[in-house]
Amino acid sequence: MAEHPELLPYGIIREDLFRPLSRAGSKWWFTVTVCFLLVLAGLAAWGVQLRDGLGVTGLNRPVFWGLYIVDFVFWIGISHAGTLISAILRLTDAAWRKPVTRAAEAITLFALMIGGLFPIIHLGRAWFFYWLIPYPNARLMWPNFRSPLVWDLVAILTYVTGSAIYLYLPLIPDMAQLGAHNKPWRRKLYTTLSLGWxxxxREWHALEMAMKLNAVIILAIAISVHTVVAWDFSMSIAPTWHSTMFGPYFVVGAIFSGIGALIIVMATLRRTLHLENYLIKRHFDNMSKLMLTMSLLWFYFTMSEHITIWYGNEPKEMGVFGQRTRGDYAFWFWTMVVVNFVIPVTLLGIKKLRSITTAVIASFGVLIGMWLERYLIVVPTLVTPRLASATSVYSPSWVELMITVATFAAMILLYLLFARLFPIIAVWEYKPHSPEEED
Amino acid sequence: MFLIAEYRSKDALVEALLALKGAGLTAEDLAVFSEEPIEFRKGILDRHSNMSKAAVAGAVTLGTLATWFVYYAQHNYELITGGMPIFSFWATGIITYETTMLGAVLATFFWFLWESGLIRRRDPEAPIPVIGPASMSLRVKCDSARADSFVETLRRTGAIKTERRGK
Amino acid sequence: MPTGKETHTDQAKPHRWGMVVDLDRCTGCEACVVACHAENNIAVSNPEEAARGRVNHWLRVDRYYEGQFPDVKVKYRPVLCQHCDEAPCEPVCPVNATYHNPEGLNVQVYNRCVGTFYCANNCPYTVRSFNWFDPQWPEPMQLQHNPDVSLRPGGVMEKCTFCIQRIKRVEESADAGSRPVADGEVQPACVQSCPAEAMVFGDLNDPDSKVSRLAGDGRATKLMEELGTKPKVVYLDRAR
Structure with a gap:
C-alpha cells in the first residue's frame, strides 16, 4: 500500500472498519457474558410459564393482554429504525447515510426476531403456535384468514424475510473482501456467505438494482407491518382501541422509537469501536433533526387522539381517558409526554443544546416514553371494560418482567456478536470522498 | 483468449472501454472488476437488467397464488365467524398485500443472484483478476489473432499492467 | 360488508336457541352460578387467585346499586355469553376455535384453542374465562364431574355454551322418536335451577315458544345492543 500513497485513505478506512472484527476486549466478553446469562434467565422464566401455565403472569380477567403485547409492539416499533430510515435515506440518496445504514438494518432484523417471539410467548398454549400456519393437518382445517393475528403473522414473516435480504445484500461485497484474511473458520464463513463474489x-450493477428495488419494497412493507400491528387493536371494539388513527399513529411512534434506538447504537459504536472519524457530529445532528420531527409528529398524533376522545365525551372512552390522564396511570402518562415531547424538543430543538450527549439522553427518554405509550394503550383500556362489574387491575409478575429484561439483553447480545462478525459500516459504500466533494 | 489490464483511474478505463468497443468488441466481451462500484455514463458499459420486471412478476404471482389459496381454504372448510362473509377481499386484503410484497422481495433476490452471475455456472476458462483497493481490472475476451492490437490499445489508454491468459 | 344471505344460515336450521332473563324476577341468589359450575365442570378458583381477578365463572350476577345508603335498592343482572349473531369474538380468532354453529350458537372448540386472548379482549360483555392453570377442584369435588362435558386443559379459553350437551341430548331423543323438540324441553342448568323462574330458554325460530313470546314483551332489552352484536339473550326490565 505504501507504494500508492494516493490510496492510503481507503486502506485506512478498510483497516479501521475491519479491525473490530479481529479484536475482542475484556469489556466485550464481560458484556456478552452478562447478556447471555440474562437471556438464560429469561428462558428459564419462560420455562416456568410453559410448565405452570399463564397463571404465573399478572394477567387476569379482563386484562388478557399485558407486558408481552406491550413488548411486542415496542420491539416491532424499534425494528422500524433500520429498514425504514435506511431505505428513505437510500432512496433520497442522502450521502451522509453511508456509515449509518448497516447499523440500522441490523437493529431491524434483531428487533424483529425478538419482537416476533412475543406473540408466541403470550400464547396460552405456546407449543401449538404453528396452528396459525396454513398447512394440511390432522385437524382438517385452515386458519381463519379474517383474523388480524393471521395478518400479523404474514406481515411479520414478510418483514423478516425482506429485512434479512436487505441486510444481507450489501454485506456480500464486504464479506468477499474479508474472505482473503482472518482465521480459517471465518474465512470459510465469509467465502460461503459471499457466494463467490x-x-x-455485472455483479455491482445487479446489486445496485436489487438494493434500489428492495428499498422501495421494504418501505411499503415496513409501513404496512406496523399498521397491521396497530390494527390488532383497531379492529376490536374495545373503547379507545377502535380508532381509525391507530395505523399512522403507530407507524409514527415506531419510527420515532427506532431513531432513538439507532442514535444510542451509533453513539455506542462510535465510543467502543473508535469510529470517531466515521460517525461524526454531522450524523448525530441529522439524526437529531429527524428525531425532533418525529417528536413533533408524535405529539400531534397523541394530541388529536386524545382531544377527540375528550371532546366527544363518550362515557366508555372517557373512562379510559380518565384512567390515563388523571387516574391510576396519570403519572406514567405525563411522564410519557415529558420524555417524548418536552425533553426531545428542548434538547434537540435549541441549537445550543444539541450535541451527541444530549441526543443520547433524549433517545433514552424516547425509548422509555414509547414503551410507556404502548403500555398506556394496552392496559388502561383493558382494566376499564364496558361492563363496570368486570373492572380489574393489572401489575406484571416477575416472569413477565424477567422475560422483558431478557429481550433487551438478547438485543445487546445479538448486536455485539454481529459487530464482531461483520463490519458494522458498509466498507465498500464508504468511499474516501463523498460525491459532493468529487464534483 | 483473455486479456487482463489493471487501471488506476476511471477516465483511463472509460477511454479503454470506448476504444475497444470502437474496435468491434461488445459489452458481453468486457468485464470490469473492482472493490467498489464504478458508475459509468450511459453508453459506455451498459448492462441490461430485467430485475424490475422480475419483481413485478414475482409480486403478481405470489399475491395471486396466496389470494387464490385463501379463497380456496375459506371455501374448503366453511366456517361463519362474526357474521362475516366466507370470503371477502376486505377481510383478507392484508394477506394479498403482504404476499405480493413478499413475492417482489423474493423475486428481486433470486433475480439478483441470477443476473449477477453468482449462481450461474461460469466460464471455467475465464480468469478472475485479483483486485486491490481502488484498482480496477478490465477483462477482455477476444480472438488470439487480434490480441496484440488489443494489448496495444490497453497500454495506450493507460493500463498499468497487462496480462494474457488462456488460448 | 356482511350480507344477510351469508350470515344467517341458522335461519334455515330448525332451531335458533335463545334465552330470556326477567330482571324483575331475579333475586340475585346465584343458584344459577352454582348450577353452571356443577354442570359444566368449571374449575374452582382459590381465594388468592380470585383476589388476583382469576375467578372462573361462565355466568356471573352483576349487582347495580341505586340511591344513597341506607336507602339503597339493588338490581341484579345475570350475565352470561350472549351468543351474539354477529359476535365480535369470532372473526378475530386465528385458529377458528370460536365460530358460529348452524343453530346460531357461538361455540368454543377447546381443542383448537391456542390461547391468543383476542376473543376475550374483543368481548364487550367480558364473559370469556381463561384456564390460567390446569383445572383444579377441592376434594372431593373432582368426583362429581359431568361425564357429558369435557375437561379443559390449562391455556385455553372457555365460556358459556348454553349447555350444548343438554341441547344435543334432547335433539337426539326427539330425532329417535321422530318428533319435534317440545317447547321447554331443553333446559340449561341455570334455567333449571332458577327458583324465581327468572330465566327461560327455547327456540327463537318458533313464534309460539315461550321464549319468543317473552322476547316480544314490552320490557325486552338486549345488553349493549347498540354495538351491533345482535345478542340472543334478552333481558326483561321494567322501564323506570
Whole structure:
C-alpha cells in the first residue's frame, strides 16, 4: 500500500472498519457474558410459564393482554429504525447515510426476531403456535384468514424475510473482501456467505438494482407491518382501541422509537469501536433533526387522539381517558409526554443544546416514553371494560418482567456478536470522498 | 483468449472501454472488476437488467397464488365467524398485500443472484483478476489473432499492467 | 360488508336457541352460578387467585346499586355469553376455535384453542374465562364431574355454551322418536335451577315458544345492543 500513497485513505478506512472484527476486549466478553446469562434467565422464566401455565403472569380477567403485547409492539416499533430510515435515506440518496445504514438494518432484523417471539410467548398454549400456519393437518382445517393475528403473522414473516435480504445484500461485497484474511473458520464463513463474489461490474450493477428495488419494497412493507400491528387493536371494539388513527399513529411512534434506538447504537459504536472519524457530529445532528420531527409528529398524533376522545365525551372512552390522564396511570402518562415531547424538543430543538450527549439522553427518554405509550394503550383500556362489574387491575409478575429484561439483553447480545462478525459500516459504500466533494 | 489490464483511474478505463468497443468488441466481451462500484455514463458499459420486471412478476404471482389459496381454504372448510362473509377481499386484503410484497422481495433476490452471475455456472476458462483497493481490472475476451492490437490499445489508454491468459 | 344471505344460515336450521332473563324476577341468589359450575365442570378458583381477578365463572350476577345508603335498592343482572349473531369474538380468532354453529350458537372448540386472548379482549360483555392453570377442584369435588362435558386443559379459553350437551341430548331423543323438540324441553342448568323462574330458554325460530313470546314483551332489552352484536339473550326490565 505504501507504494500508492494516493490510496492510503481507503486502506485506512478498510483497516479501521475491519479491525473490530479481529479484536475482542475484556469489556466485550464481560458484556456478552452478562447478556447471555440474562437471556438464560429469561428462558428459564419462560420455562416456568410453559410448565405452570399463564397463571404465573399478572394477567387476569379482563386484562388478557399485558407486558408481552406491550413488548411486542415496542420491539416491532424499534425494528422500524433500520429498514425504514435506511431505505428513505437510500432512496433520497442522502450521502451522509453511508456509515449509518448497516447499523440500522441490523437493529431491524434483531428487533424483529425478538419482537416476533412475543406473540408466541403470550400464547396460552405456546407449543401449538404453528396452528396459525396454513398447512394440511390432522385437524382438517385452515386458519381463519379474517383474523388480524393471521395478518400479523404474514406481515411479520414478510418483514423478516425482506429485512434479512436487505441486510444481507450489501454485506456480500464486504464479506468477499474479508474472505482473503482472518482465521480459517471465518474465512470459510465469509467465502460461503459471499457466494463467490468477484467484484465484476455485472455483479455491482445487479446489486445496485436489487438494493434500489428492495428499498422501495421494504418501505411499503415496513409501513404496512406496523399498521397491521396497530390494527390488532383497531379492529376490536374495545373503547379507545377502535380508532381509525391507530395505523399512522403507530407507524409514527415506531419510527420515532427506532431513531432513538439507532442514535444510542451509533453513539455506542462510535465510543467502543473508535469510529470517531466515521460517525461524526454531522450524523448525530441529522439524526437529531429527524428525531425532533418525529417528536413533533408524535405529539400531534397523541394530541388529536386524545382531544377527540375528550371532546366527544363518550362515557366508555372517557373512562379510559380518565384512567390515563388523571387516574391510576396519570403519572406514567405525563411522564410519557415529558420524555417524548418536552425533553426531545428542548434538547434537540435549541441549537445550543444539541450535541451527541444530549441526543443520547433524549433517545433514552424516547425509548422509555414509547414503551410507556404502548403500555398506556394496552392496559388502561383493558382494566376499564364496558361492563363496570368486570373492572380489574393489572401489575406484571416477575416472569413477565424477567422475560422483558431478557429481550433487551438478547438485543445487546445479538448486536455485539454481529459487530464482531461483520463490519458494522458498509466498507465498500464508504468511499474516501463523498460525491459532493468529487464534483 | 483473455486479456487482463489493471487501471488506476476511471477516465483511463472509460477511454479503454470506448476504444475497444470502437474496435468491434461488445459489452458481453468486457468485464470490469473492482472493490467498489464504478458508475459509468450511459453508453459506455451498459448492462441490461430485467430485475424490475422480475419483481413485478414475482409480486403478481405470489399475491395471486396466496389470494387464490385463501379463497380456496375459506371455501374448503366453511366456517361463519362474526357474521362475516366466507370470503371477502376486505377481510383478507392484508394477506394479498403482504404476499405480493413478499413475492417482489423474493423475486428481486433470486433475480439478483441470477443476473449477477453468482449462481450461474461460469466460464471455467475465464480468469478472475485479483483486485486491490481502488484498482480496477478490465477483462477482455477476444480472438488470439487480434490480441496484440488489443494489448496495444490497453497500454495506450493507460493500463498499468497487462496480462494474457488462456488460448 | 356482511350480507344477510351469508350470515344467517341458522335461519334455515330448525332451531335458533335463545334465552330470556326477567330482571324483575331475579333475586340475585346465584343458584344459577352454582348450577353452571356443577354442570359444566368449571374449575374452582382459590381465594388468592380470585383476589388476583382469576375467578372462573361462565355466568356471573352483576349487582347495580341505586340511591344513597341506607336507602339503597339493588338490581341484579345475570350475565352470561350472549351468543351474539354477529359476535365480535369470532372473526378475530386465528385458529377458528370460536365460530358460529348452524343453530346460531357461538361455540368454543377447546381443542383448537391456542390461547391468543383476542376473543376475550374483543368481548364487550367480558364473559370469556381463561384456564390460567390446569383445572383444579377441592376434594372431593373432582368426583362429581359431568361425564357429558369435557375437561379443559390449562391455556385455553372457555365460556358459556348454553349447555350444548343438554341441547344435543334432547335433539337426539326427539330425532329417535321422530318428533319435534317440545317447547321447554331443553333446559340449561341455570334455567333449571332458577327458583324465581327468572330465566327461560327455547327456540327463537318458533313464534309460539315461550321464549319468543317473552322476547316480544314490552320490557325486552338486549345488553349493549347498540354495538351491533345482535345478542340472543334478552333481558326483561321494567322501564323506570
Amino acid at each position: 468477484t467484484g465484476s461490474d
